[in-house]
Amino acid sequence: MSENETPRVAIMRLPTGVPGLDEVLGGGLPEYSFNLIAGAPGSGKTTLAHQILFALASPERRALYFSIIGEPALKMLRYQQQMAYFDPAKVGTSIDFINLSDAILTQELDQVLADIARQVEERSPGLVVLDSFHNIGHLAAGRAQGALDIQGFVQRLALHLTSWQATTFLLGNYRDEELRDNPVFTVADGVLWLSQVADHNSVVRKLQVVKMRGQAPMPGLHTVRLDQAGLQVFPRITSGKERAERTHPAGRAVTGVPGLDALVGGGLPAGDAILISGPSGTGKSVLTAQFIAAGVQLGEPGVIAVFEEHPQEYMRRAQRMGFDLEAMVRQGSLEVIYIRPLDLSPDETLLAVRNAVRRIGARRVAIDSISGFELALAPDFRQDFRESLYRLVGALTGTGITVLMTMEIVQTTSELRFSPYIISFLSDDIILLRHIEIAGQLRKCLAVVKMRNSDHSKELWLYDITGQGVTVRRCVRDAQGTGTATARLGPGIGEPTYAGLTDHETLVLRALLDLEEASVEELARRSGVAGVELTAALDRLVALRYAIRKEEAGTAYQPRARPL
Amino acid sequence: MPEASPAPRALARYVLLHAAGDHPEPEALAVAAEQAAERLRGRLADLIGLTGYTILVARAVRLARADIPALEGVTVDTDAEGALYGVREFALASGDSAVAAAGLSAILDHIIGLLITFIGEDLAIRLIREAWPELAHGPVESEGQR
Numbered sequence: 157m158s159e160n161e162t163p164r165v166a167i168m169r170l171p172t173g174v175p176g177l178d179e180v181l182g183g184g185l186p187e188y189s190f191n192l193i194a195g196a197p198g199s200g201k202t203t204l205a206h207q208i209l210f211a212l213a214s215p216e217r218r219a220l221y222f223s224i225i226g227e228p229a230l231k232m233l234r235y236q237q238q239m240a241y242f243d244p245a246k247v248g249t250s251i252d253f254i255n256l257s258d259a260i261l262t263q264e265l266d267q268v269l270a271d272i273a274r275q276v277e278e279r280s281p282g283l284v285v286l287d288s289f290h291n292i293g294h295l296a297a298g299r300a301q302g303a304l305d306i307q308g309f310v311q312r313l314a315l316h317l318t319s320w321q322a323t324t325f326l327l328g329n330y331r332d333e334e335l336r337d338n339p340v341f342t343v344a345d346g347v348l349w350l351s352q353v354a355d356h357n358s359v360v361r362k363l364q365v366v367k368m369r370g371q372a373p374m375p376g377l378h379t380v381r382l383d384q385a386g387l388q389v390f391p392r393i394t395s396g397k398e399r400a401e402r403t404h405p406a407g408r409a410v411t412g413v414p415g416l417d418a419l420v421g422g423g424l425p426a427g428d429a430i431l432i433s434g435p436s437g438t439g440k441s442v443l444t445a446q447f448i449a450a451g452v453q454l455g456e457p458g459v460i461a462v463f464e465e466h467p468q469e470y471m472r473r474a475q476r477m478g479f480d481l482e483a484m485v486r487q488g489s490l491e492v493i494y495i496r497p498l499d500l501s502p503d504e505t506l507l508a509v510r511n512a513v514r515r516i517g518a519r520r521v522a523i524d525s526i527s528g529f530e531l532a533l534a535p536d537f538r539q540d541f542r543e544s545l546y547r548l549v550g551a552l553t554g555t556g557i558t559v560l561m562t563m564e565i566v567q568t569t570s571e572l573r574f575s576p577y578i579i580s581f582l583s584d585d586i587i588l589l590r591h592i593e594i595a596g597q598l599r600k601c602l603a604v605v606k607m608r609n610s611d612h613s614k615e616l617w618l619y620d621i622t623g624q625g626v627t628v629r630r631c632v633r634d635a636q637g638t639g640t641a642t643a644r645l646g647p648g649i650g651e652p653t654y655a656g657l658t659d660h661e662t663l664v665l666r667a668l669l670d671l672e673e674a675s676v677e678e679l680a681r682r683s684g685v686a687g688v689e690l691t692a693a694l695d696r697l698v699a700l701r702y703a704i705r706k707e708e709a710g711t712a713y714q715p716r717a718r719p720l
Numbered sequence: 721m722p723e724a725s726p727a728p729r730a731l732a733r734y735v736l737l738h739a740a741g742d743h744p745e746p747e748a749l750a751v752a753a754e755q756a757a758e759r760l761r762g763r764l765a766d767l768i769g770l771t772g773y774t775i776l777v778a779r780a781v782r783l784a785r786a787d788i789p790a791l792e793g794v795t796v797d798t799d800a801e802g803a804l805y806g807v808r809e810f811a812l813a814s815g816d817s818a819v820a821a822a823g824l825s826a827i828l829d830h831i832i833g834l835l836i837t838f839i840g841e842d843l844a845i846r847l848i849r850e851a852w853p854e855l856a857h858g859p860v861e862s863e864g865q866r
Contacts, residue, residue: 229768230838237840244842248850255769 167370170323173211173241174204176389176507180363180378182371185346188321189369190314192289192340194330195350200361200382201327202227203239204350205285207386208325210241213250217282220275221253224260225295226288226327229253240385252279256286260295265309268292272313276320283323286313289340290328307339314343345369350380358534360501363389379501390503393547409520409558412450413443414684415628419604419613424585426519427556428609429549433563434589438600439621440562443589444522445474445481446625447560448490456519457489459512461505463528467492470524477625478686488516500532502544506551513557521552525562546582553584584608592616592632601632620663622684657702660685664693665702668715675712728836731845732828735852736821746820750811753824757804760831763851765801774802780830788823790814 169184178184185191185208193201205221213219223229233253236242247253254275259268276284286292293306317324326340341347347366352359361380365373379390408423417423424430432440448458460481462470471481471492484490491512495505509521523529530541537544552559561583586605591598600619604612616632657665667683668674676694680686685693694713697703706712737744739752757777764773778796781804785791790813793806804827811820835844849855 223769228772230772230835233839233843237843244840244846247843248846253767255765255767255772258769258771 169371170212172208174207174387174389176378176391177363177387179391180365180374180389181346181368182365182373185323186368186370187323188318189345190318190324190326190343191346191348192326192328192344193348193350194328196331196352197329199350199352200380200387201329201350202232202236202287203382204348204387205287205325205327206236206239207241209251209283209285210243210246212283212323213246215250217250218279219251219283219285220279220281220322221251221285221287222272222275223253223255223257223287224289225257225291229255238384252281260292265292265295265306269309269312269316273316276317276322280320281322283325284317285325285327287327288329289326290330293328293338293340310339310343341366351377353536355535358536360534360536379503381504390501390507393503393506393544393551409447409456410450410454411443412446412453413626413628415617415619416602416626419617419628420585420607421610421612424558424560425607425609426558427553428584429553429559429561429582430585430587431561431563431583432587432589433565434602435565435591438589438591439619439626440564440589441470441473441524442477442621443626444524444560444562445477445479448520448522449474449479449481449484451520451558452484452489457516458484458520458522459491459493459509459516459518460522460524461493461495461509461529462524463495463532464525467494476623477621478623479625491516491518495532500534501537502533502548505529505532506548509548509552513552519557521557521559523559523561525564527564542582549582585610585612592618594618594632602628620659620684622660622663623686623689624684627684657696657700658693660689661693661696661702664690665697665715668697668703668713673706673712673714675710679713727841727845728832729825729829731848732825732832733821734855735828735848736825738852738855740821744817744821746811746814746817747808749817749820749824750808753807753811753827754804756828757802759851760828760848761802763847767847770801774798776834777802777804777827777831780827780834783830783833784823784826787826790819791823791826794827 168187169178169181170187171178171184172181193204195201209219209221223232233247237244256268256271259271263271272286292309314324326344328340330338344367346368349364349366351362351364353362361382362377363380364377367373374391376392378392381388381390407426408417408421409426409428410423411417411420432443434440444460448460451458460470465473471485474481481490481492485492493508493512495508512518513521526545529545530538533541533544549559549561583606585607588603588605590601590603592601593599600621601616602619603616604614618629618632620627620629663683663685664679667679671678671682674682676690679694680690683690694703694705697713698705701716704714704716706714735756736749736752739755740748744752761770761773761777764776768776774796778798781791781794781796785794791810793813794810795805797803797805807824810823814820814823832844832848835847838844
């Protein structure tokens with residue numbers, strides 16, 4: 157502070173005890189503030205007030221809870237004590253419940269105000285709740301002229317409670333149109349608006365900090381989840397700051413896919429958002445597991461968010477490809493998050509991912525798949541899916557994390573599409589997987605469609621999925637009709653075919669033809685086929701007279717085949 | 721309604737006899753019951769309002785009458801903030817301290833029992849102890865307060 161600057165009053169901010177709410181409020185609740193918690197019946201007003209009281213009240217900072225023609229106190233205590241935050245030991249020692257219903261029904265407002273003032277002066281509470289406050293307004297409207305009106309009541313109440321150093325919450329059922337011209341909204345320092353949005357079969361709760369004097373709350377509607385633990389607020393993702401400050405970490409994120417890194421300059425640029433797009437069966441999840449496993453092996457912990465199948469099944473499938481994700485989870489270098497409640501908000505997903513990233517210091521995150529993620533969202537959020545995804549990806553890559561997303565697309569013979577959404581703008585890099593018809597066979601090929609910060613291969617590349625994952629094989633040059641499912645390789649460049657062989661057997665035979673003579677280990681390395689699958693393939697190749705087994709100084713194989 | 725647990729019954733009897741002294745006559749028991757109801761009203765009216773208290777006591781009296789039909793003459797004046805009427809008449813008519821104590825403590829027993837039903841034993845016993853601070857070392861404690 158410079159010499160000319162006047163010292164400013166420091167406003168203490170109270171932690172509310174509601175997960176996520178302090179962040180939304182801009183750092184907590186200003187002490188001695190006069191607040192309104194508004195919303196429709198059932199939106200969680202009373203629960204929110206109780207949760208804050210039980211978090212903050214103590215014998216030194218007592219709380220007074222005034223009931224005003226709302227939920228009877230006995231019922232309120234009956235139901236609220238089912239909540240995890242409810243501490244019976246605080247009732248009567250730190251929190252007093254006062255019923256004002258009789259007074260409100262029989263007295264004028266100035267007498268009610270006097271009653272409240274007397275209780276406050278006697279007990280000196282640090283926290284005061286009036287539930288439900290809107291009933292006072294309704295009753296005041298029917299009172300005789302000359303009596304204290306609701307505006308005067310609110311102003312005197314605010315003055316009194318603030319002077320007695322109480323942080324106050326008025327609870328009330330208000331409609332949007334009541335925001336205007338209502339003295340409560342004018343007088344209140346803070347207004348918290350709770351709402352429920354029903355769409356199809358799902359209900360989404362939201363919270364908005366309409367105003368909070370003295371500090372800057374997070375704008376927008378924030379998702380709220382209400383369960384036995386109480387309310388949890390999921391601050392709306394704002395990736396603007398992260399995007400603005402985004403710095404790409406140096407280096408490449410090695411994919412672990414043999415042959416792919418060479419197509420993208422030695423690996424995907426670290427800190428990029430990568431979209432792997434392709435139709436069903438093209439190996440998107442395999443490639444994802446490979447990418448995450450490669451990171452873990454290089455000391456870069458990873459997080460996979462799965463939406464379409466249970467993590468155990470997901471990991472079992474990866475295990476069959478040779479990626480022991482379960483071991484990585486046990487070592488603490490991988491977390492597999494499964495989120496599929498079907499009324500999810502993007503902010504809940506981001507929080508779950510962020511928490512997992514923090515726990516293990518992850519440098520790679522995979523979202524498998526975006527299609528499943530969208531399906532898990534409540535319908536209300538699906539409308540803004542692109543924007544949500546933009547914020548989610550931005551928040552992750554903004555901190556230097558490499559994000560890989562998979563996207564299922566429908567492959568057509570007439571057009572090349574990366575995704576059913578216009579989301580390619582949020583991806584730095586796009587790799588397209590697709591089926592391609594070559595010489596009467598359905599093969600898989602990939603193309604690096606876009607790399608924002610790097611040069612890359614422009615060709616189509618054939619790849620196989622073997623027992624060791626995805627392996628990029630060879631370039632498809634001189635192809636006719638590229639971009640359609642009927643592409644054909646030019647003469648002399650197409651792959652030879654072998655009658656009666658399975659894919660694995662063909663791979664092993666090709667490896668054998670390349671090597672001319674090879675041991676089992678060499679064939680496994682070259683073909684990507686290993687274990688019992690390799691043994692079975694070699695047995696068949698020998699039986700079909702495509703290969704010869706030699707038993708001189710160890711087992712070796714030689715090819716006998718010629719292309720048909 | 722399920723039968724009141726031993727805890728409220730013992731507490732009700734303890735409260736009544738505590739106010740009436742050792743070996744009380746029926747009339748002293750009636751005065752003690754009225755005083756006990758007054759104390760409860762003082763504490764509960766804050767929490768549930770006088771109207772809430774009156775309704776609660778009316779329900780307790782109805783339940784007590786089902787147990788002890790001789791309480792038929794005991795009523796709750798809903799216009800007079802939950803005051804109990806007919807208590808002295810019941811005690812005198814009983815002519816026996818044990819019978820009077822059983823009837824009057826049944827009313828208190830059901831008030832406490834209703835509180836326990838609604839808000840649980842822990843909170844209910846806390847409220848009773850706030851009304852009778854001198855019972856802090858009394859014989860009855862809830863599970864949560866032991």
